[in-house]
Amino acid sequence: MLSQRTIESFVGLFLLAAIIALLVLAFKVSGLTSFFKPESYAVVANFDDIGQLKVRSPVKMGGVLIGEVSSIVLDPTTFKAVVKMNINDKFNDIPDDSSASILTAGLLGDNYVALTPMYSQTFLKNGSEIQEAHSAMILEKLIGQLIYKVGNPGKSSDSNATSATPPTGNINKEKTENGASK
């Protein structure tokens, strides 16, 4: 039978090992960083459609991670999605006329917010709003519109005529939006 003191030290080591394992799981495996939040400032953008964007989705500029989405709410009057982003304080010289767009990582990946810098000499700061926000491209919608366009180019039945106008209008609008973002 071991002495009580030896047993106590072994149990102490055991507890220590378990705590280290939990810390490894927290920081190395799940990338938990919310305990030590990096200093950041909040920026808001209003999107018509955010697609599958979620809280904690990445915010990138030129493909580099610069922050994350902190909250998404619906504006009750304009019915636009108000996306609040926390951007790391290191990146404090982003021009305030930059545009924000919601893109998809890969064909089936998650959505993220991409900021495209412009040339203004004033910078984004805490609480400022990004004026130019491009909605997410929703794959199903695009496919639907494509099929619709391919399916009835010459057909003009009266029942479809009323519903045919808005989608084509949308396509044109999206096209111009895409053109603007490029």
Added chain:
Amino acid sequence: MISDIAVLGRWGIETLRELGKAGLLLLRVIFRLPDLRKGFPLVLQQIYAEGVLSLLIIVVSGLFIGMVVALQGYHTLVKFGAAQQLGPLVALSVTRELGPVVTALLFAGRAGSAVTAEIGLMKATDQLSSMEMMAVDPIRRVISPRLWGGFISMPLLAMVFNAVAIYGAYLVGVKWLGLDAGAFWSNMQSSVDFHLDVVNGLIKSLVFGLVVIWISVFQGYYAAPTSAGIAGATTRTVVYSSLAVLGLDFVLTAMMIGGW
């Protein structure tokens, strides 16, 4: 025909009585808290016997399970050109399922059976009755430290298992199969969520620990005081614990994923 139904009824009543006895035992252990000054060293001794001594089998099996999952996962993922996703595959399957479940099964085999055999033998050799004669409460002196020790040890063991298994996967995936270490860890970090995956695994291991050690203590305390009785009780501990762990795992997973 009638006698068959009577057998079924008797079996039902017996099962219910067993369950009631087990519940009462648990209640007595929980509400008759051990004296902190006297009970704490006893609980520590049990953490040593059930936790520290189980560490070797947990570490070794964790290492090998992590390595095997990485190897199997790599050969499937590489067909889809998605070998970079090995980190998330291993981390999610280990923290969510394999960690708590395999640790609980090993814990039932390594610690639970020992507890049952020890308590059963104490009962068969009348040590428990002698304690009562000396006005020492066997529940407080023998049962309670073992139950608390197991309840505390099990989540700690599960955490160690998870960490070791993920490092085993790292060894195979990065050191042997040559995946990029940065992609391995960063893909893992972006898809593992601390609360949804790690904490839920911890909750599972807490529940499994309580169930396994409860079954072990109950089987030992109510074992028939013969050598055959102790043998049967030890077997039942391992069988019932394993079945309870696997069944509860399904229920807990359904609750956690379904978000009840």
